[in-house]
Amino acid sequence: MNDPISHKLFERAQALIPGGVNSPVRAFRAVGGDPVFIARAEGAYVYGANGAQYTDYVGSWGPMILGHTHPEVIKAIVAAAANGTSYGAPTELEVRFAEKLTQLYPSIEMVRAVSSGTEATMSAIRAARGFTGRDVTVKFEGCYHGHADFLLVKAGSGLATLGVPDSAGVPSSTAGHTSTLAYNDRAALRELFAARGDQIAAVIVEPVVGNMGCVPPVPGFLEEIVALCQKHGAVSIFDEVMTGCRVALGGMQQRTGLTPDMTCLGKIIGGGLPLAAYGGKRAIMQQVAPLGPVYQAGTLSGNPVAVSAGLATLERLDAGAYEKLEHLASRLEQGLLAALARTKTSGHVQRVGSMLTLFFNDGSPVRDWADAKKSDTERFGRWHRAMITRGQYFPPSQFEAAFVSIAHTEADIDATVRAAEEAMLERA
Numbered sequence: 001m002n003d004p005i006s007h008k009l010f011e012r013a014q015a016l017i018p019g020g021v022n023s024p025v026r027a028f029r030a031v032g033g034d035p036v037f038i039a040r041a042e043g044a045y046v047y048g049a050n051g052a053q054y055t056d057y058v059g060s061w062g063p064m065i066l067g068h069t070h071p072e073v074i075k076a077i078v079a080a081a082a083n084g085t086s087y088g089a090p091t092e093l094e095v096r097f098a099e100k101l102t103q104l105y106p107s108i109e110m111v112r113a114v115s116s117g118t119e120a121t122m123s124a125i126r127a128a129r130g131f132t133g134r135d136v137t138v139k140f141e142g143c144y145h146g147h148a149d150f151l152l153v154k155a156g157s158g159l160a161t162l163g164v165p166d167s168a169g170v171p172s173s174t175a176g177h178t179s180t181l182a183y184n185d186r187a188a189l190r191e192l193f194a195a196r197g198d199q200i201a202a203v204i205v206e207p208v209v210g211n212m213g214c215v216p217p218v219p220g221f222l223e224e225i226v227a228l229c230q231k232h233g234a235v236s237i238f239d240e241v242m243t244g245c246r247v248a249l250g251g252m253q254q255r256t257g258l259t260p261d262m263t264c265l266g267k268i269i270g271g272g273l274p275l276a277a278y279g280g281k282r283a284i285m286q287q288v289a290p291l292g293p294v295y296q297a298g299t300l301s302g303n304p305v306a307v308s309a310g311l312a313t314l315e316r317l318d319a320g321a322y323e324k325l326e327h328l329a330s331r332l333e334q335g336l337l338a339a340l341a342r343t344k345t346s347g348h349v350q351r352v353g354s355m356l357t358l359f360f361n362d363g364s365p366v367r368d369w370a371d372a373k374k375s376d377t378e379r380f381g382r383w384h385r386a387m388i389t390r391g392q393y394f395p396p397s398q399f400e401a402a403f404v405s406i407a408h409t410e411a412d413i414d415a416t417v418r419a420a421e422e423a424m425l426e427r428a
């Protein structure tokens with residue numbers, strides 16, 4: 001199934017780039033085989049270096065909600081680039097961008113643009129620490145918040161064990177400031193606050209997890225995070241880098257009506273260019289330099305080309321777009337469930353809006369990392385390889401969410417479901 005062109009490129013890449021890729025999951029190690037090298041993309045499709053067409057459910061890991069090369073987005077990028085690609089000075093575009101984000105996310109009273117989701121979460125937590133004068137960050141196992149040292153931590157089992165680094169190169173003293181709990185475990189969260197509430201600076205959460213596969217919050221979980229933070233003077237942070245403008249224009253906070261203290265955004269708000277943001281309560285954001293003592297900066301922050309791509313994308317996301325996404329993603333979900341049933345394959349599909357995951361498991365719902373881990377990753381790998389040969393480009397890991405864009409059509413979804421059913425029957 002490996003195409004010779006991608007194979008040759010991968011060999012050249014591996015000689016010079018760690019694992020041949022600039023971000024690990026792209027290497028296809030979780031599913032086997034060579035990664036497909038992409039030459040171009042348009043609408044719902046990406047095209048391999050060998051010219052093959054794939055229906056794309058990766059969407060650059062989330063940003064491409066309009067599909068690839070949307071004409072209005074490309075026009076905005078070209079027009080902005082013609083005026084200069086970076087000034088390192090303030091622009092009207094950044095003011096418009098801040099106005100747009102604060103309008104879409106009423107919980108955000110002040111906002112700072114950065115260049116990646118990692119920078120957004122790292123900076124939000126620094127601001128929360130500066131604001132509270134406390135050190136401890138609470139996160140949930142299976143949630144990914146970028147690769148800052150203190151967020152690459154997964155605790156051992158049990159309540160609030162001291163953090164153990166998940167990556168070499170993270171000092172244990174840094175990891176020691178992070179407590180990790182099971183996602184959706186309200187009781188554990190309550191116990192942690194009861195024991196250490198006065199040390200907790202922030203609780204950061206993916207309000208729908210995308211990074212262990214799509215895992216929604218149980219009713220009351222997000223509410224409890226916000227309420228406990230408020231009670232104990234800690235900062236609640238919704239990491240909506242993935243869910244922001246994805247599950248609704250105003251993210252999961254719009255769907256739940258919740259008001260977190262801070263929010264991190266990325267992916268869609270940059271329209272496929274490197275742009276992210278963090279923001280929240282004015283009193284917290286006033287801690288950020290040059291207003292306050294929490295330092296955070298960036299040469300390319302608020303880059304005019306990226307902001308133009310982001311604004312052009314956001315302007316096209318209206319109620320009709322979300323209705324279409326819901327319709328198409330629901331069709332994909334129903335189709336995959338029917339394919340599982342017809343092929344007598346055991347598995348489970350979880351979906352929130354246009355993000356979804358097909359878990360190859362015993363059919364039970366996945367509520368946390370312990371559940372997700374029970375999935376048959378070898379089976380997923382086999383299915384994924386069979387999908388690639390059928391021109392279907394799904395995220396190359398069981399523990400990722402697939403994304404539908406408004407460029408997909410019902411015919412695309414139906415073809416994907418037919419391919420998925422065939423792929424479920426493939427044994428090798």
Ligand SMILES: Cc1ncc(COP(=O)(O)O)c(C=O)c1O
Pocket residue numbers: 061115116117118119121144145146147206210211239240241242266267276
């Ligand atoms: C929820 C979440 N937060 C943060 C990040 C990090 O964003 P970036 O890869 O832009 O640094 C990601 C990336 O996938 C993410 O899904």
